[in-house]
Amino acid sequence: MxxxxxxxxxxxxxxxxxxxxxxxxxVVLDADVLAHELLQEHHREVAAIFGETCVEDGVVNRAKLGAVVFTDSQARKSLEALLHPKVHAGLMEAFLTCKAQKKxxxxxxxxxxxxxxxxxxxxxxxxxxxxxxxxxxxxxxxxxxxxxxxxxxxxxxxxxxxxxxxxxxxxxxxxxxxxxxxxxxxxxxxxxxxxxx
Structure with missing residues (x-):
């Protein structure tokens, strides 16, 4: 395999x-699903970087965040810097578990x-x-x-x-x-x- x-x-x-x-x-390990979970986990950092309007009652408003990062390449880079190392670590952990289980x-x-x-x-x-x-x-x-x-x-x-x-x-x-x-x-x-x- x-x-x-x-x-x-x-x-x-x-x-x-x-x-x-x-x-x-x-088994499909989905980086986007993991990123959405991590985004919510780190909602305070999201609010600090992208503004309070992107987080409502402790919940990341992905539509508002998307509107920011898809029109501002610097904002997109900031989001990537926050999420990508965490996504990489999470995916590799899940992948190695699958390999150990021969899936x-x-x-x-x-x-x-x-x-x-x-x-x-x-x-x-x-x-x-x-x-x-x-x-x-x-x-x-x-x-x-x-x-x-x-x-x-x-x-x-x-x-x-x-x-x-x-x-x-x-x-x-x-x-x-x-x-x-x-x-x-x-x-x-x-x-x-x-x-x-």
């Missing part, structure tokens, strides 16, 4: 892929390349869709206008670049039947002997 990080830009279908991997019995496992890290994450010995799989499709999916899924969707997409590294750097590409540029074949092929690849570590 390979040690693997799965990543992909917003609107590429990474969540759909991860859901199907769980159906195949793969197939992947790390789901949406901003793997953007945050220059370092997971030594891990292969990186990218869920890929072209920008045009990302835009269509985001507008439909979130009821966003094109400008809002584009802002979110362009806050991340371009999907074409991620595809170039990947050890494995899961192509989600077609229909669901095609994606199912891509996921099945990825599962076969994942179960091969880890050649990078």
């Amino acid at each position: 390979r040690d693997c990080v799965i990543t992909g830009g917003i609107g590429t279908g990474k969540s759909t892929v991860c859901k199907r991997l769980r159906d195949f019995g793969v 197939p496992c992947v790390l789901d890290i949406p901003l793997y390349y953007e945050t220059q994450s370092v997971y030594e010995g891990f292969d990186v799989a990218v869920v890929y869709a072209p920008k045009r499709l990302q835009l269509e999916r985001l507008c439909a899924r979130n009821n966003w206008d094109e400008a809002t969707a584009l802002l979110r997409i362009e806050a991340q590294l371009d999907s074409e670049q991620k595809r170039q750097w990947a050890d494995y590409v899961i192509d989600n540029s077609q229909d669901l039947a095609h994606l199912e074949k891509e996921i099945a092929a990825f599962c076969r690849w994942l179960k091969e002997e880890n050649v990078s570590g």
Whole structure:
């Protein structure tokens, strides 16, 4: 079994892929879920850094925080500095537990390349869709206008670049039947002997 990080830009279908991997019995350790938990745990620091309006009655208002960090790159860097070391430590602890229990496992890290994450010995799989499709999916899924969707997409590294750097590409540029074949092929690849570590 390979040690693997799965990543992909917003609107590429990474969540759909991860859901199907769980159906195949793969444990998916989600960096975003862990980040949301840690965000709440550290709500006082969030209020101190980003302002009291981002925390209401001790609860982080993620929509308000998102509006700040997606329009201010310095604010985004501050949030990353607060969360990423904690997320890394939490993911590795959970991953090593899975390995000890011999459970197939992947790390789901949406901003793997953007945050220059370092997971030594891990292969990186990218869920890929072209920008045009990302835009269509985001507008439909979130009821966003094109400008809002584009802002979110362009806050991340371009999907074409991620595809170039990947050890494995899961192509989600077609229909669901095609994606199912891509996921099945990825599962076969994942179960091969880890050649990078």
